[in-house]
Amino acid sequence: MSVYDPLGLLANVLMFLKVLLQDIWRSNIGWDEPIAGQQLSKWRTWLSVLDNVEKVSVPRCYRTITTSSSVIQLHVFVDASKNGYAAVAYFRYEEGDSIECAFVAAKTRVAPLKYVSIPRLELQAAVIGMRLAKATEETHRIPVQKRFF
Structure with a gap:
């Protein structure tokens, strides 16, 4: 299920x-x-x-107007705890003095039943964060200039 x-x-x-x-x-x-x-x-x-x-309401468009002078960044945050780990991705649009951020996607996983250390779970979070970033870039036509993890 x-x-x-x-x-x-x-x-x-x-x-x-x-x-x-x-x-x-x-x-x-x-x-x-x-x-x-x-x-x-x-x-x-x-x-x-x-x-x-x-x-819950999520806008369908990340940004209504994007010009060639826009700097587009992909920001991916990851974290883990004894219960599980997660990753979330955002686009950050910067144009002049204007900055906008848009939620792109998130992934979560529960920690295994067998004990796993927090540092190991943090590494697992980094893995799903990298996979999320890769999938985000492959499935979007938005040209990302910089990536932040």
Whole structure:
């Protein structure tokens, strides 16, 4: 089972759920058993956040006007924790004194069930960040002059 979110617009909401489901899995609760305690509280929190998903609005265009004098940069941020790791990509448009940023895509992964050190997870985040940057440049016609990781 998966959620179709190719751009990662809901990555932060889904990451919370992925971590919660992994936590429930670790506690050996059966599929037909009710969850309780802190897990139930987290589940209710996720359900309350889910109501706000329909209010998410993302512009279809990154920028309405781009001239030949625009400097276009790709910025990719990555991070990791004991629960998982993520990468997010933005375009940054600079023209004269005007600067605009636009969300491009995001990717998240939960940490494996087997213990992995935080530095190793940071490296995994860097890998998905590089892959996200490569995919972003290959699938867009926007000429990127500089890349920042």
